[in-house]
Amino acid sequence: MALIQIIEDEPAQVELLSYNLEAEGFKIRQAMDGEEGLLQVQEDPPDLIILDWMLPEVPGVEVCRRLKAQSETKKIPIIMLTARGEEDDRVRGLNTGADDYIVKPFSVSEVVARVHALLRRTSAVLEEEVITYQDLSLNTEQHRVTRAGRHIKLSPTEYRLLLVLLAKPGKVWTREQLLDRVWGRDIFVDDRTVDVHIGRLRATLNKKEDKDLIRTVRGAGYSLDGEA
Ligand code: CA
Secondary structure, eight states: OEEEEEOOOOHHHHHHHHHHHTTTTTTEESSSHHHHHEEEEEEEEOOOEESSSSSSSOOOHHHHHHHHHTTTTTOOOEEEEETOOOOOHHHHHHHTOOOEEEEOOOOOOHHHHHHHHHHHHHHHHHOEEEEEEETTETTTTTTEETTTTTOOOOOOOHHHHHHHHHTTTTOOOEHHHHHHIIIOTTSSHOOOOHHHHHHHHHHHHHHHTTTEEHHHHTTTTTEEEOOO
């Protein structure tokens, strides 16, 4: 379930976008100004960002520039919203690294189509990817996981959990973030579920002689971290 971050200060626009993107099965998070948007994205990177040009606090173009300058956030696709007649701004928007732009007033179906197109482009790259971390390797196309060359059999849930952890080694994920990413918000599961599945993932990944790659951070959550 892809998470889309909307950074826009006009409630009517936010509501229109949220309503229609949720209907498409996306998860939506909103920020009403540039500063809040930056914080939310850095705290928990979304799959795509819809960013308005005109924003209080930090302007949209600056939000875009900052996100594209940081290695943790630069690959997140950004769609910039601009008002009609801001042609120069539009160009400047793209110069700052926005992946696409849409001129207001927009048709909702156009936004939805662009979102799908951008996500397809990004996930096409991801599909062929082999993600490695230390002696761990995950092939996203074959759904195969190996550790030091040894094949590891995971349940679909443990596989998704590992995929999330591998996306950001070292990042401490709260149980809530993991629930959100692995199970989705609509399914009722509690924090304990995360602990149970982390336990199973650990048991499957680690043979006696192996280093434990999952770090438990007391009062916070879990992290893929073999340095600890
Ligand atoms: Ca605005």
